[in-house]
Amino acid sequence: MKGKATSFDIAHRAGVSxxxxxxxxxxxxxxxxxxxRRIQQAADELKYKVDKNASNxxxxxxxxxxxxxxxxxxxxxxxxxxxxxxxxxxITRACAQRGYDLLVSFQQLSNDWHADYADTRKADGIIxxxxxxxxxxxxxxxxxxxxxxxxxxxxxxxxxxxxxxxGCDNFRGGQDVxxxxxxxxxxxxxxxxxxxxxxxxxFERYRGYxxxxxxAALPVEPQLQVNAESTEQSGYTxxxxxxxxxxxxxxxxxxxxxxxxxxxxxxxxxxxSIPGDVAVxxxxxxxxxxxxxPPLTTxxxxxREAGEALVENLLRLIQGEPAESxxxxxxxxxxxxxxxxx
Amino acid sequence: MKGKATSFDIAHRAGVSxxxxxxxxxxxxxxxxxxxRRIQQAADELKYKVDKNASNxxxxxxxxxxxxxxxxxxxxxxxxxxxxxxxxxxITRACAQRGYDLLVSFQQLSNDWHADYADTRKADGIIxxxxxxxxxxxxxxxxxxxxxxxxxxxxxxxxxxxxxxxGCDNFRGGQDVxxxxxxxxxxxxxxxxxxxxxxxxxFERYRGYxxxxxxAALPVEPQLQVNAESTEQSGYTxxxxxxxxxxxxxxxxxxxxxxxxxxxxxxxxxxxSIPGDVAVxxxxxxxxxxxxxPPLTTxxxxxREAGEALVENLLRLIQGEPAESxxxxxxxxxxxxxxxxx
DNA sequence: CTGAAAGCGCTTACAG
DNA sequence: CTGAAAGCGCTTACAG
Numbered sequence: 001m002k003g004k005a006t007s008f009d010i011a012h013r014a015g016v017s018x019x020x021x022x023x024x025x026x027x028x029x030x031x032x033x034x035x036x037r038r039i040q041q042a043a044d045e046l047k048y049k050v051d052k053n054a055s056n057x058x059x060x061x062x063x064x065x066x067x068x069x070x071x072x073x074x075x076x077x078x079x080x081x082x083x084x085x086x087x088x089x090x091i092t093r094a095c096a097q098r099g100y101d102l103l104v105s106f107q108q109l110s111n112d113w114h115a116d117y118a119d120t121r122k123a124d125g126i127i128x129x130x131x132x133x134x135x136x137x138x139x140x141x142x143x144x145x146x147x148x149x150x151x152x153x154x155x156x157x158x159x160x161x162x163x164x165x166x167g168c169d170n171f172r173g174g175q176d177v178x179x180x181x182x183x184x185x186x187x188x189x190x191x192x193x194x195x196x197x198x199x200x201x202x203f204e205r206y207r208g209y210x211x212x213x214x215x216a217a218l219p220v221e222p223q224l225q226v227n228a229e230s231t232e233q234s235g236y237t238x239x240x241x242x243x244x245x246x247x248x249x250x251x252x253x254x255x256x257x258x259x260x261x262x263x264x265x266x267x268x269x270x271x272x273s274i275p276g277d278v279a280v281x282x283x284x285x286x287x288x289x290x291x292x293x294p295p296l297t298t299x300x301x302x303x304r305e306a307g308e309a310l311v312e313n314l315l316r317l318i319q320g321e322p323a324e325s326x327x328x329x330x331x332x333x334x335x336x337x338x339x340x341x342x
Numbered sequence: 343m344k345g346k347a348t349s350f351d352i353a354h355r356a357g358v359s360x361x362x363x364x365x366x367x368x369x370x371x372x373x374x375x376x377x378x379r380r381i382q383q384a385a386d387e388l389k390y391k392v393d394k395n396a397s398n399x400x401x402x403x404x405x406x407x408x409x410x411x412x413x414x415x416x417x418x419x420x421x422x423x424x425x426x427x428x429x430x431x432x433i434t435r436a437c438a439q440r441g442y443d444l445l446v447s448f449q450q451l452s453n454d455w456h457a458d459y460a461d462t463r464k465a466d467g468i469i470x471x472x473x474x475x476x477x478x479x480x481x482x483x484x485x486x487x488x489x490x491x492x493x494x495x496x497x498x499x500x501x502x503x504x505x506x507x508x509g510c511d512n513f514r515g516g517q518d519v520x521x522x523x524x525x526x527x528x529x530x531x532x533x534x535x536x537x538x539x540x541x542x543x544x545f546e547r548y549r550g551y552x553x554x555x556x557x558a559a560l561p562v563e564p565q566l567q568v569n570a571e572s573t574e575q576s577g578y579t580x581x582x583x584x585x586x587x588x589x590x591x592x593x594x595x596x597x598x599x600x601x602x603x604x605x606x607x608x609x610x611x612x613x614x615s616i617p618g619d620v621a622v623x624x625x626x627x628x629x630x631x632x633x634x635x636p637p638l639t640t641x642x643x644x645x646r647e648a649g650e651a652l653v654e655n656l657l658r659l660i661q662g663e664p665a666e667s668x669x670x671x672x673x674x675x676x677x678x679x680x681x682x683x684x
Numbered sequence: 685c686t687g688a689a690a691g692c693g694c695t696t697a698c699a700g
Numbered sequence: 701c702t703g704a705a706a707g708c709g710c711t712t713a714c715a716g
Contacts, residue, residue: 004461006709017687022711030685047489049461053404054709057395057692064445064464082629085427092446101464103406104434104446119346119391121693122406122443147389261633287424291603293635348693359703364695372701396693399708463709 005046013042025050056121065100065314066116066123067091070107070130080106081230081258082286083301087129087154090307098315100124118149125150125314131230133198150317152310156200157325164317165325166309170201173299173330174208177253177281180297180332182216184340186251186279189213190224192238192263193255199229202255205283209253223247228259235262243270250278251338257282257289257298264292264337279338295335302328347388355384367392398463407442407656408458408465409433412449412472422448423572423600424628425643429471429496432649440657442466460491467492467656473572475540492659494652498542499667506659507667508651512543515641515672516550519595519623522639522674524558526682528593528621531555532566534580534605535597541571544597547625551595565589570601577604585612592620593680599624599631599640606634606679621680632677639680642673 007025011018016035024031024039031039042048056062069084088104095102103123107130117123126144128151144151145162157167181189193199195206210220223245228238235254239262242249252267254260260282267278274280274294282289285300305328313323349367353360358377366373366381373381384390398404411426430446437444445465449472459465468486470493486493487504499509523531535541537548552562565587570580577596581604584591594609596602602624609620616622616636624631627642647670658665 004463008709018710019688019712020686022709023686026711032685035685047461049458051399051709052462052464053395053399054692055711057393057399057694057709058711060692062395080427080431082424082427085422085424085431088430088446089422089427092448096448101445101447104430104444106434106438116391119389120394121346122394288630288633291630291635292633350693360694361696361704362702364693365702368695374701377701393693396708397695399693399710400695402708 005048009046010039010042010048014039061124062121063100064103064123065095065125065127066103066105067127067129068105068107070132082288083284084129086303087307090304091127091310094307094311098311125318127310127314128153134200135198150314152314154310156204157327158200161325164313164323166306166313168301168328168330170204171208173283174205175212176332177299178209178212180334181251181279181281181338184279184338187218188249189251189253190242190249191253192226192228192235192259194227194229195225205255224249230256230258232258232262235259236266239263239266252278252280254282257284257286257296260296261292275337275339281338285333294337297335297338298333300331300333347390351388352381352384352390356380403466404463405442406445406465407437407467407469408445408447409469409471410447410449412474424630425626426471428645429649432646433469433652436649436653440653467660469652469656470495476542477540492656494656496652498546499669500542503667506655506665508648508655510643510670510672512546513550515625516547517554518674519641520551520554522676523593523621523623523680526621526680529560530591531593531595532584532591533595534568534570534577534601536569537567547597566591572598572600574600574604577601578608581605581608594620594622596624599626599628599638602638603634617679617681623680627675636679637677639677640675642675644670
């Protein structure tokens with residue numbers, strides 16, 4: 001056998017026309033059972049597989065989705081945000097279940113990702129997953145929409161978005177954490193993480209936090225908020241900044257687990273005990289969260305459900321059906337880092 | 343503009359033939375600068391992108407590699423072995439650097455993965471990454487080789503393999519850990535992990551361990567070895583089994599960090615202190631390793647280098663050049679879990 | 685139920 | 701340097 005077998009080879013071997021081979025292998029009801037069996041057998045014998053490039057070219061779709069993962073502070077190789085990695089896992093599975101392949105790619109915000117996979121027909125649609133200045137790439141989203149590219153995005157779900165976005169209930173998560181910390185007797189809760197519309201997910205968490213404080217008639221103090229992006233390093237630095245401000249606080253609500261982990265390190269380096277001196281809570285429930293010392297109270301986002309929802313909605317868009325942005329529930333996971341006494 | 347522009351549209355707009363458009367866009371030296379510029383401009387204006395399906399069909403290759411990730415004990419969705427996740431990250435990057443796309447897929451050992459991506463021409467080659475009974479899928483590897491499929495595998499590098507495998511120096515890693523534990527005064531070191539040719543990577547680590555013990559004139563005791571696969575749960579169970587045997591030991595060498603983490607939990611549950619009563623060391627240096635309590639001594643595999651090597655060699659195979667199996671160096675990372683005194 | 689034929693959008697000898 | 705033409709391997713109306 002030289003080269004791969006084609007449908008003509010199968011046709012020849014099964015004594016039918018090439019068109020019939022194609023029909024049989026695609027499961028067309030027009031083919032008789034007997035013929036189908038003969039063709040299937042010939043195909044098996046020659047280890048024939050339909051050439052996807054040819055079939056995609058003909059049918060005008062690829063059976064493939066593209067996942068574009070981007071982080072603003074481009075992580076060194078393998079140190080991708082664990083939460084995204086977990087999403088990647090569930091998205092891959094969700095695709096497989098629906099018979100789609102998944103193309104994975106890392107991008108920088110600055111790149112031309114808005115004009116690639118879908119345009120080259122390598123993918124039928126795109127899933128956007130990442131962390132970066134929302135205002136900076138909002139235009140690109142609009143461009144994608146204008147071009148008619150099918151895509152869904154993981155991120156904050158806001159009223160005025162041009163695209164289909166799936167996200168968790170960040171506001172609610174922020175409320176839950178803050179309420180919990182108050183219940184534990186904390187009164188001066190600091191927030192580590194960006195709190196502006198540049199980073200809507202963090203901002204929603206912050207708004208949930210502020211909302212609960214206000215309802216408890218507690219002040220929302222600007223000096224208790226420090227910007228941080230979602231890395232351990234950034235969390236460490238932010239924690240130091242907060243400590244240097246000398247404003248008293250008895251709890252930290254970090255906008256992500258990575259930030260929380262950095263903060264824990266910084267607190268430990270200054271000799272502060274957790275949760276004795278300071279309670280700490282994060283967001284995401286990454287695998288490491290339960291292993292840090294002390295185990296970290298956090299908010300779990302159901303990545304499995306998230307992956308399903310993203311793929312589900314993207315497929316709907318591809319099929320021309322209506323798809324809607326939606327918010328997934330969150331779940332407070334209480335661990336030692338926020339509990340009153342050991 | 344209805345539908346996407348094709349090369350004919352560009353040709354029309356630029357006033358040249360379609361063949362010239364194709365040449366210009368592929369960077370053929372046959373096209374004059376002036377013509378190329380005009381074509382490029384027309385392409386930009388129409389936001390034209392070459393249809394990959396068509397071009398792949400013509401050129402007989404896809405510019406895509408497939409990563410097949412499989413775990414024997416199929417992990418629940420997002421809980422993929424963190425080490426593999428890290429590899430996934432570096433492989434994706436290595437592909438991108440070389441202009442290749444990456445198709446990611448989870449597989450079970452039992453599936454027909456040996457006859458898929460490459461056969462359907464969706465990928466030019468395959469990277470195999472996973473954990474499972476080697477003897478069980480060795481036949482499939484042989485089949486891949488026989489079919490002429492281009493693939494490389496991450497795993498143990500053994501003398502008699504039919505395929506190109508890249509792995510770390512597991513034997514050396516096993517030696518390093520064991521030697522370190524001996525230096526810390528430990529004498530009865532247990533090994534948690536499968537130690538048979540079914541799991542060659544673990545087996546190599548075990549052989550390194552046994553080798554050092556023998557050179558130190560210490561016995562290699564079967565009752566100090568307990569099988570375990572690379573999950574926390576399995577590590578926990580294995581640790582319990584070992585404890586129940588009542589054979590004295592003062593150190594644990596776990597074949598992977600996940601196993602080590604499970605073991606640490608089991609030891610803690612029985613009230614044993616680490617490293618006071620028992621020193622513990624793992625293998626892989628997953629992100630969590632530095633966060634467990636106490637921080638885990640382990641062996642780092644350079645995933646960045648590993649991803650590069652895999653992609654590099656696969657590309658070589660695809661280009662018909664010789665590729666060779668190879669072993670990457672490992673690095674002992676000493677942390678608190680194995681140190682004599684606090 | 686089956687076959688002959690057109691065509692998906694490219695790339696690349698071949699001829700100028 | 702450029703164009704006309706063949707062909708990559710399929711799918712799917714169209715005609716029987």
